[in-house]
Amino acid sequence: MNGQRSVSEKKRLLGAAAVGLGALGVGELVAAVRGGSLLDGIGRLAADYAPVPVVETMVARAGRYDKEMTRLGVALGGVAAAAGMALLPPRLRTPAAAAFGAGTAAVALRSTDRSVPGALGGLAAAAMLRIGLRHRPTGMGGELLWAAAGTGLLATAETLVRRADDRHRDRARRVGPMGAHVPVPEDGLGSEPGLSPLITKAGRFYVADVNSRPPRIDPDQWRLSIGGQVAHRLRLSLADLAEQAVEFDAVMVCVHNTPGAGRCGNARWFGVPLTALLDHAVPESGATRLVTRAVDGYTISLPLEPLRTGEWPGYLVIGMNGEPLPPEHGFPARVFVPGIYGQYAGAKWLTELELTDDSHVDYWWKRGWPAEPLWVRPESRIDVATCGASGSGKFTVAGVAWAPPQGVSAVDIRIDDTEWLPVELGAETAPAAWRRWRTIIDLPPGTHTIQARATSRSGEVQGAAERPPFPIGPGGLHTVTVTA
Numbered sequence: 001m002n003g004q005r006s007v008s009e010k011k012r013l014l015g016a017a018a019v020g021l022g023a024l025g026v027g028e029l030v031a032a033v034r035g036g037s038l039l040d041g042i043g044r045l046a047a048d049y050a051p052v053p054v055v056e057t058m059v060a061r062a063g064r065y066d067k068e069m070t071r072l073g074v075a076l077g078g079v080a081a082a083a084g085m086a087l088l089p090p091r092l093r094t095p096a097a098a099a100f101g102a103g104t105a106a107v108a109l110r111s112t113d114r115s116v117p118g119a120l121g122g123l124a125a126a127a128m129l130r131i132g133l134r135h136r137p138t139g140m141g142g143e144l145l146w147a148a149a150g151t152g153l154l155a156t157a158e159t160l161v162r163r164a165d166d167r168h169r170d171r172a173r174r175v176g177p178m179g180a181h182v183p184v185p186e187d188g189l190g191s192e193p194g195l196s197p198l199i200t201k202a203g204r205f206y207v208a209d210v211n212s213r214p215p216r217i218d219p220d221q222w223r224l225s226i227g228g229q230v231a232h233r234l235r236l237s238l239a240d241l242a243e244q245a246v247e248f249d250a251v252m253v254c255v256h257n258t259p260g261a262g263r264c265g266n267a268r269w270f271g272v273p274l275t276a277l278l279d280h281a282v283p284e285s286g287a288t289r290l291v292t293r294a295v296d297g298y299t300i301s302l303p304l305e306p307l308r309t310g311e312w313p314g315y316l317v318i319g320m321n322g323e324p325l326p327p328e329h330g331f332p333a334r335v336f337v338p339g340i341y342g343q344y345a346g347a348k349w350l351t352e353l354e355l356t357d358d359s360h361v362d363y364w365w366k367r368g369w370p371a372e373p374l375w376v377r378p379e380s381r382i383d384v385a386t387c388g389a390s391g392s393g394k395f396t397v398a399g400v401a402w403a404p405p406q407g408v409s410a411v412d413i414r415i416d417d418t419e420w421l422p423v424e425l426g427a428e429t430a431p432a433a434w435r436r437w438r439t440i441i442d443l444p445p446g447t448h449t450i451q452a453r454a455t456s457r458s459g460e461v462q463g464a465a466e467r468p469p470f471p472i473g474p475g476g477l478h479t480v481t482v483t484a
């Protein structure tokens with residue numbers, strides 16, 4: 001008797017899960033027709049409210065696929081929620097579906113997204129859920145039909161949204177060029193297979209933010225406003241900014257870049273020095289912080305004084321490697337202060353620079369991160385550790401090191417925890433940029449560990465103590481194991 005009931009219960013759940021998939025598909029397609037996404041809004045909600053340990057584990061595990069993993073998790077969660085509804089007594093199912101619709105619509109309309117297509121998608125999904133739960137598929141055929149339809153609709157929706165993203169990407173690119181087109185200098189190390197290039201291509205540059213997809217900003221409508229506690233409010237177009245912009249090379253590092261990871265890149269940026277913008281705006285005497293405010297509801301604030309004097313050289317960036325910023329890197333504008341971890345160095349998709357007093361609260365502070373900006377520690381990454389001629393025991397070891405903004409003065413490696421040996425450094429393109437290094441070592445047969453460390457020009461030596469990124473930034477050495 002009991003066994004029978006659990007079999008029928010399982011069937012009921014499967015049927016409801018299939019309905020959930022179908023309903024999500026319908027909702028996502030309705031949103032996608034107008035370039036939006038129901039799942040992305042929920043994913044953003046999760047990024048904003050998931051407990052810090054969950055976020056940290058997710059970032060560490062998912063690596064560069066964090067956005068895909070979030071979307072998948074949200075879809076599975078939606079299907080599970082629908083299946084759960086099937087367990088409710090029939091009279092509660094309609095209110096539950098209505099609550100689902102209202103909830104998802106409200107999520108889509110949050111200030112971080114304001115997505116009307118997403119809200120419509122949520123309502124459509126709820127309506128479909130209501131129908132599906134009432135006429136639940138019984139038997140394999142019906143379930144498969146719902147599940148297949150749902151999967152197909154989700155795939156179609158994804159294609160539509162990607163197309164909208166691609167159209168936006170093309171439009172953004174047509175704004176360019178952005179930069180002086182000065183060739184990148186050589187650093188004397190030539191090309192070494194596997195060694196990072198001096199400049200990271202935009203398409204290979206890590207992407208880190210709280211959104212599932214980059215917001216689409218119309219460059220013709222966009223204006224940067226500088227306001228708050230200033231004597232002169234400013235409203236500047238992309239063309240106004242391009243007139244005052246200069247090029248600079250700098251490494252950008254995510255605070256989640258643990259030793260050896262790829263959450264960092266070195267680019268040739270094009271931007272207006274913040275000192276110039278602040279001089280034009282003339283801060284009032286009570287202004288102590290510069291808030292960088294973005295369309296995704298994200299804010300990063302920085303102390304005003306060091307930015308104003310140029311002690312911290314910050315920029316309003318509008319170009320990357322000679323092109324406009326790609327959408328995922330903040331098109332049309334972002335703030336970047338080289339030397340500060342990405343999460344503190346300024347917002348992408350910037351709308352406003354606001355001068356305020358100390359009452360402002362930033363996105364990350366609410367999440368338990370420290371209020372004052374975290375500075376990037378000297379770090380060295382091993383890109384290459386390969387054997388030359390087979391059996392020779394000669395190994396080429398090469399990598400990149402950074403210590404922005406002062407620059408790298410030395411890189412050392414050590415084999416099997418013995419003494420540190422200095423390596424050859426490539427020429428420095430700029431102190432805030434990364435610097436390549438290379439050396440050749442002889443290794444006796446067997447398995448060995450190789451570690452690298454960087455020393456900054458201010459004398460700070462990269463430490464061996466391992467530390468997770470939260471809450472003050474990662475620590476430790478990149479270690480690779482080779483067999484000679």
Ligand SMILES: Nc1nc2c(c(=O)[nH]1)N[C@H]1C(S)=C(S)[C@@H](COP(=O)(O)O)O[C@H]1N2
Nearest residue numbers: 206207208209210254294298342343347348
């Ligand atoms: N508006 C906005 N700006 C943002 C973020 C964000 O989520 N939203 N993430 C920050 C973080 S954590 C990092 S590491 C850098 C990453 O910039 P990138 O994606 O161009 O590498 O952007 C920063 N600026």
Ligand SMILES: [Mo]
Nearest residue numbers: 208254255343
């Ligand atoms: Mo980050």
